Amino acid sequence: xxxxxxxxxxxxxxxxxxxxxxxxxxxxxxxxxxxxxxxxxxxxxxxxxxxxxxxxxxxxxxxxxxxxxxxxxxxxxxxxxxxxxxxxxxxxxxxxxxxxxxxxxxxxxxxxxxxxxxxxxxxxxxxxxxxxxxxxxxxxxxxxxxxxxxxxxxx
Numbered sequence: 001x002x003x004x005x006x007x008x009x010x011x012x013x014x015x016x017x018x019x020x021x022x023x024x025x026x027x028x029x030x031x032x033x034x035x036x037x038x039x040x041x042x043x044x045x046x047x048x049x050x051x052x053x054x055x056x057x058x059x060x061x062x063x064x065x066x067x068x069x070x071x072x073x074x075x076x077x078x079x080x081x082x083x084x085x086x087x088x089x090x091x092x093x094x095x096x097x098x099x100x101x102x103x104x105x106x107x108x109x110x111x112x113x114x115x116x117x118x119x120x121x122x123x124x125x126x127x128x129x130x131x132x133x134x135x136x137x138x139x140x141x142x143x144x145x146x147x148x149x150x151x152x153x154x155x
């Protein structure tokens with residue numbers, strides 16, 4: 001659901017994921033929290049909400065793929081928040097958590113970041129967006145997530 005934050009995702013995790021009993025769940029979340037879409041949220045809370053989703057999935061026999069948050073240099077609908085370092089910090093914590101818990105981590109960030117810490121323009125996003133991938137950006141993500149899902153299914 002576009003624009004949702006991790007607390008909103010956590011609330012709907014049971015009906016939208018657990019009740020459907022998928023083999024694998026891919027969790028990509030956090031940038032809307034950083035943007036303050038539902039108010040200020042600490043980085044620790046964002047990480048904790050993602051960990052809660054991963055633990056719920058795992059305890060229900062669902063393989064977990066945790067995604068890196070995509071790079072963002074700014075949010076045009078809420079400028080000045082300087083999200084790039086926050087994203088790097090969360091991604092670092094999620095990568096470590098995934099490793100420690102034998103989950104798959106899919107690193108979109110490294111493949112899509114520019115030299116300023118944002119999503120590459122115009123390769124992967126439009127200059128009037130900076131956050132949402134374009135068709136080429138989604139193609140990069142698709143290749144990476146397909147590999148991650150295959151790896152999760154063989155664990």
